Amino acid sequence: MSANGQTTTITVKNGKLTLNGKTIDASTYTLPTTANSASTVLINGKRYRGTIRIDLHGGSFTVVNVIPTEDYLAGVLPKEMSSSWPQEAQKAQAVAARTFALHNRGRHKDAGYDLCTSTHCQSYGGVTGEEQGSTAAIAATYGEVLTYQGNLIDAVFHTDSGGMTDRSEDVWGSQIPYLRPAKELEMNTQPWKRTFSADTFAAKLARKKDIGKLLRITLSPLTVGKSATDRSASGRVKSATFAGTKGTLRLTGNDLRSLFSLPSTLFDLGLSGSTVTANGYGAGHGLGLSQWGARAFAAKGMKYQDILSHYYAGTTLKQLYKK
Incomplete structure (x- = not known):
């Protein structure tokens, strides 16, 4: 160095x-x-x-x-959102990233620092990653954060909701009042598909429990924005059940996303012959600000303050410090 x-x-x-x-x-x-x-x-x-x-x-x-918070954000924002996107979307992302950073200070205190540079916290590229458009959005929102009942919120965000964000208890198991379902301008966005042989799929399931040869998958059909006993308010998978020659296994949507490296938990899952197919939408956990959703709202003329209030219910935008 x-x-x-x-x-x-x-x-x-x-x-x-x-x-x-x-x-x-x-x-x-x-x-x-x-x-x-x-x-x-x-x-x-x-x-x-x-x-x-x-x-x-x-x-x-x-x-x-x-590093000071604002300088840190200059290395974060271009890594999290394209600097060519509408300024109002970038401003919303800047406020969310600033709030997330300050709320999560000490997240890695046992290791001797506050935040890591990966997506576990926020992507960070230092000066090398800085972009003019991103820096302008940070400057325009200098010191602004989101609060709920006077406290900094955990302003989580993700790439694309697929059409509707979710509530925290259906994703993380705990209720966070400002992380509620929010509809997007467009539904069924960023479609994706993954296919597996039934044997490969069963072998991965065996990491949790060996159910033998896969015989049946039980999961309600997906309709974005429609809940079911095994689906959340947005349609994300809460749980799915698998039957095999040696028994049954029930897994959460988060388990399945991790186990099979799926982009999101907003998906259909079916067994046909010797093939398992997952068809889904969106990317990320589905809580808080949807980056592609924010881009769509900004392109329609929505201001960043309104974008933030749409994704973080009942929150207040506050200037925590000034230049």
């Missing part, structure tokens, strides 16, 4: 940090940087704002980017 025009090579030797071959008798080291807020640090070919902290963990180390 390099900062201030100097390159630093960091390794671990005999359980201690070494910088350019020199042992550091400390478990944490902060890379020196200039006071200039525009200065950046280059790490493995990518540039980052803020400061860089190295935390020693046994025989390895963690590189932590310590």
Whole structure:
């Protein structure tokens, strides 16, 4: 990594940090940087704002980017939403991403940092990933967050709802009052299809329980926006039952999505001969803001404030801090 025009090579030797071959008798080291807020640090070919902290963990180390929230968002927004999309959609995403980040500070505190750089938290690309349109949306919503009854919300979002978002208890099992079903402008969006041989499908089911040869799948037909005993208000799979030569197995929609790497839980599932077919819509968990849905609303002229209130029921938009 390099900062201030100097390159630093960091390794671990005999359980201690070494910088350019020199042992550091400390478990944490902060890379020196200039006071200039525009200065950046280059790490493995990518540039980052803020400061860089190295935390020693046994025989390895963690590189932590310590950065102000707004600068962090500049590296997040283009990774989560295209900078070419309508500004009102990007503004909605900026507020959601800012709220999510602040609500989830300390999510990885046991590892010594707040948020990871993957989709488990939010994708983050540092300066290398910044885009002009995204930065403009962040600036236009500077410091704005969503609250519910005075508290920051967990502003989760996903790629595409398929036509309707869902309520939290049908996805995560716990009721969150602002994560309620919300209809989209279009239904049955982002269709997808996956096929499996019945033997392959049964072999994957066996990771949960061996039911032998697959004989039957019991699941209500999908209609987006229509619930059933085994489907949520949006039509997502709550559970499906599988019968085989050695017994039966009931799995949740989330179990099936994970087990078979499906884009969403909004799907039909059927057995025909020796083939199992999953036909579905959307991508992601289906809670909170739908990114493609926000794009559609923005293209129709909806302002970001209204987009946010559509996806996060009963919330209040608040400016938490100013420039």
